[in-house]
Amino acid sequence: MVPEETAPGHTADGERQARTTPRSKRGIRTRNALIQGAREVFERDGYLDARIVDISKAAGAASGSFYTYFNDKEEIFAALVEQVQEEMLHPHLRERTGATDPRGVIEAANRDYLQAYERNARLMGLFEQVAHINENFARLRLERGVAFAERNAKMIRGLQERGQADPDLDPLVTAHALSAMVSRLAYMVYVCDLPIAFDQLVDTLNTLWANALRLKPSA
Amino acid sequence: MVPEETAPGHTADGERQARTTPRSKRGIRTRNALIQGAREVFERDGYLDARIVDISKAAGAASGSFYTYFNDKEEIFAALVEQVQEEMLHPHLRERTGATDPRGVIEAANRDYLQAYERNARLMGLFEQVAHINENFARLRLERGVAFAERNAKMIRGLQERGQADPDLDPLVTAHALSAMVSRLAYMVYVCDLPIAFDQLVDTLNTLWANALRLKPSA
Amino acid sequence: MVPEETAPGHTADGERQARTTPRSKRGIRTRNALIQGAREVFERDGYLDARIVDISKAAGAASGSFYTYFNDKEEIFAALVEQVQEEMLHPHLRERTGATDPRGVIEAANRDYLQAYERNARLMGLFEQVAHINENFARLRLERGVAFAERNAKMIRGLQERGQADPDLDPLVTAHALSAMVSRLAYMVYVCDLPIAFDQLVDTLNTLWANALRLKPSA
Amino acid sequence: MVPEETAPGHTADGERQARTTPRSKRGIRTRNALIQGAREVFERDGYLDARIVDISKAAGAASGSFYTYFNDKEEIFAALVEQVQEEMLHPHLRERTGATDPRGVIEAANRDYLQAYERNARLMGLFEQVAHINENFARLRLERGVAFAERNAKMIRGLQERGQADPDLDPLVTAHALSAMVSRLAYMVYVCDLPIAFDQLVDTLNTLWANALRLKPSA
DNA sequence: AATGAATGAGTCTTCATTCAT
DNA sequence: GATGAATGAAGACTCATTCAT
Numbered sequence: 001m002v003p004e005e006t007a008p009g010h011t012a013d014g015e016r017q018a019r020t021t022p023r024s025k026r027g028i029r030t031r032n033a034l035i036q037g038a039r040e041v042f043e044r045d046g047y048l049d050a051r052i053v054d055i056s057k058a059a060g061a062a063s064g065s066f067y068t069y070f071n072d073k074e075e076i077f078a079a080l081v082e083q084v085q086e087e088m089l090h091p092h093l094r095e096r097t098g099a100t101d102p103r104g105v106i107e108a109a110n111r112d113y114l115q116a117y118e119r120n121a122r123l124m125g126l127f128e129q130v131a132h133i134n135e136n137f138a139r140l141r142l143e144r145g146v147a148f149a150e151r152n153a154k155m156i157r158g159l160q161e162r163g164q165a166d167p168d169l170d171p172l173v174t175a176h177a178l179s180a181m182v183s184r185l186a187y188m189v190y191v192c193d194l195p196i197a198f199d200q201l202v203d204t205l206n207t208l209w210a211n212a213l214r215l216k217p218s219a
Numbered sequence: 220m221v222p223e224e225t226a227p228g229h230t231a232d233g234e235r236q237a238r239t240t241p242r243s244k245r246g247i248r249t250r251n252a253l254i255q256g257a258r259e260v261f262e263r264d265g266y267l268d269a270r271i272v273d274i275s276k277a278a279g280a281a282s283g284s285f286y287t288y289f290n291d292k293e294e295i296f297a298a299l300v301e302q303v304q305e306e307m308l309h310p311h312l313r314e315r316t317g318a319t320d321p322r323g324v325i326e327a328a329n330r331d332y333l334q335a336y337e338r339n340a341r342l343m344g345l346f347e348q349v350a351h352i353n354e355n356f357a358r359l360r361l362e363r364g365v366a367f368a369e370r371n372a373k374m375i376r377g378l379q380e381r382g383q384a385d386p387d388l389d390p391l392v393t394a395h396a397l398s399a400m401v402s403r404l405a406y407m408v409y410v411c412d413l414p415i416a417f418d419q420l421v422d423t424l425n426t427l428w429a430n431a432l433r434l435k436p437s438a
Numbered sequence: 439m440v441p442e443e444t445a446p447g448h449t450a451d452g453e454r455q456a457r458t459t460p461r462s463k464r465g466i467r468t469r470n471a472l473i474q475g476a477r478e479v480f481e482r483d484g485y486l487d488a489r490i491v492d493i494s495k496a497a498g499a500a501s502g503s504f505y506t507y508f509n510d511k512e513e514i515f516a517a518l519v520e521q522v523q524e525e526m527l528h529p530h531l532r533e534r535t536g537a538t539d540p541r542g543v544i545e546a547a548n549r550d551y552l553q554a555y556e557r558n559a560r561l562m563g564l565f566e567q568v569a570h571i572n573e574n575f576a577r578l579r580l581e582r583g584v585a586f587a588e589r590n591a592k593m594i595r596g597l598q599e600r601g602q603a604d605p606d607l608d609p610l611v612t613a614h615a616l617s618a619m620v621s622r623l624a625y626m627v628y629v630c631d632l633p634i635a636f637d638q639l640v641d642t643l644n645t646l647w648a649n650a651l652r653l654k655p656s657a
Numbered sequence: 658m659v660p661e662e663t664a665p666g667h668t669a670d671g672e673r674q675a676r677t678t679p680r681s682k683r684g685i686r687t688r689n690a691l692i693q694g695a696r697e698v699f700e701r702d703g704y705l706d707a708r709i710v711d712i713s714k715a716a717g718a719a720s721g722s723f724y725t726y727f728n729d730k731e732e733i734f735a736a737l738v739e740q741v742q743e744e745m746l747h748p749h750l751r752e753r754t755g756a757t758d759p760r761g762v763i764e765a766a767n768r769d770y771l772q773a774y775e776r777n778a779r780l781m782g783l784f785e786q787v788a789h790i791n792e793n794f795a796r797l798r799l800e801r802g803v804a805f806a807e808r809n810a811k812m813i814r815g816l817q818e819r820g821q822a823d824p825d826l827d828p829l830v831t832a833h834a835l836s837a838m839v840s841r842l843a844y845m846v847y848v849c850d851l852p853i854a855f856d857q858l859v860d861t862l863n864t865l866w867a868n869a870l871r872l873k874p875s876a
Numbered sequence: 877a878a879t880g881a882a883t884g885a886g887t888c889t890t891c892a893t894t895c896a897t
Numbered sequence: 898g899a900t901g902a903a904t905g906a907a908g909a910c911t912c913a914t915t916c917a918t
Contacts, residue, residue: 172415173404201392281882501879502878583845681900687902722902885912888910
């Protein structure tokens, strides 16, 4: 119901020689420390200005140690993305709202998305930035967006078939459009500091979704 | 009716010593050649990989000549933006569609915007990229987006007052949201090559706008 | 009686092709303007940071015009030195004090020197600086110092022969030493801002000269 | 008893980020090699023409290694100064001459100073040059000169109180003047090659000091 | 003579990556 | 595995000097 066109997360394609996957406890500790360090430095300095030395320093490691686990900045960024992905996926518990009517599901999804976005604003901004800098992450983000939109398109098509949504709309384009609307506004508000209050944001977006699809009012 | 949250274009505040404004014909020619060269190189290599030497070379000038007119990459980029701005503004002819009803105006605006976006896709992608790399251009883009949204918000408020649009919507948030939707989709389609046909794109977006605002059908 | 080991003043030895000596009035005007400009810029920015463009600009001339009259910075500096030399030489009138006894002559000379130094402090500092940067001016300054010391040595020798000065002193070394003392202190006070009042400075230096030579008290 | 207005040596105030202080033996070796290299290159080419690459090369290091320890030429020069300072301070042995009468102390001090100056002539010339090029070192040198003069002024005042020196002299100005005389002459002889023999130089300067202060003859 | 734009050699400086300890 | 020093390729930028107009 909500875009996730932001975060890429698997290692890119034509890797060079893979770096060590740590076997020892110590190795695992160092690798994790590096990823945490990367997160701090990336959030503080942005992707471009993040220097390997700084990441290592933030991790309490020597700059040389970086290369024990990663080939370059891109690779540790991918690892960070992967980690964040897991963090954000585990609490799938959001499904608690037993909402069954479309409107309720959409509203809950939007709310959850915006909350998560606000909580991780710096990180989301970072992902956005990197997608504009690095081909691989751009591609990845697009793929995610497409997968996500296809899921939503299916839902929209279902609503249309049941006469619950405007039949004139192209489901896939609509799915892309509405996702884009939400994610983009989230970006403007939580990354660029466009001053819009949370509730106003959620309410307006919910109404816009409902209107746009011409959803029937909740029972 | 349509977002323009893309192109920044004035020189920032605390600049260093301004470079020469050409006094001779030759100077003007060179400066323009540099801007054209910058455009080529930026579009080809992206902002980050564009080297001053390459821009100069593309302009048929020595690398030192660059500094006769610009202090750095950021500054020539600003000049490029400014130039493009003017180019895109002159054809004010869009006003031709004597459309008077809101629906018609919106549809024309969206179509024009998407056409212009497609025509200048590389440039729009470039502007988008730079806004994610450079603070100044990010700020500028936001300001433009806000100004644009405020104009649209006024229009929406007007419609609401005349009972022609959903009174539950916050006009400003709505304006931001719908603009974001259009511009973001344009980006995905024309910069990221998301495969959506032009007409399908326009039609869907138009319907979404109309639905979202709950516009009364055209007379 | 006083050191002048500061200001060099004729064009250096192995010149390149000599630049035009202006024939037209206009040419003379431009050349002078350039020298004045050089003076301003040199005094403001120091020798090293003085750029040809700035000198030309300060002269109200185009940077290319510089090369009509001078080959480089060194050459215009030499011209400036020459000019200043003339300025400082013309008012030879200082000889007014009909002082005839050695003590009186020395005291007047010291006073005159320090006054002139104070008046032209920036320039003196500049000359000093350049002598440490440019071989030619270093040599020139040394030659001047030697010539000056030789004159003074002759005077000292005269005093010794007449039993009016300590016969144990080597006249030439003494001349150098006492000149160095005065010029160096002038430099420290008027260029480096060592806080010593003029009268105190003159009086002490005069006494030191007199003592050092063991001059007989004035009649 | 003798000026030391030459060598500056501490890092200035608002420095940029300090560079690494070597932790490993190898690091210490490299840093020292760089300082030695700097010394060679500075003495050979002068401060202005010394290029970072040359210094690094002279140290047997890559040009990038320079920046591991120093931010720029000024900073390595400061380090060099500091090092020389220490070298020149250790032989505190000068105190050996059990000279107790003022005349003897002064004579020994002058002799020591001139000897040290001769031994380190190139370096002294270098320091002199840099003080005329770089504000920080100029200031530093002045401060040293003042401190030194104040010590000497105290001595002179003591002599005056005991009736052993001319009471008409201002002690501080006198201290500055006599120091200036010695250091300046040393410069002229050992840096500018003014041909004066060592003994003649020492003897004359000693006599001049004694005369200038009107010291009573040694017992 | 004057103009001011064009040129490009010469340095500085950064930082990803390697490697000896 | 960890360390941190060494490396050097890459690019930015300056400014003296030339030259077409």
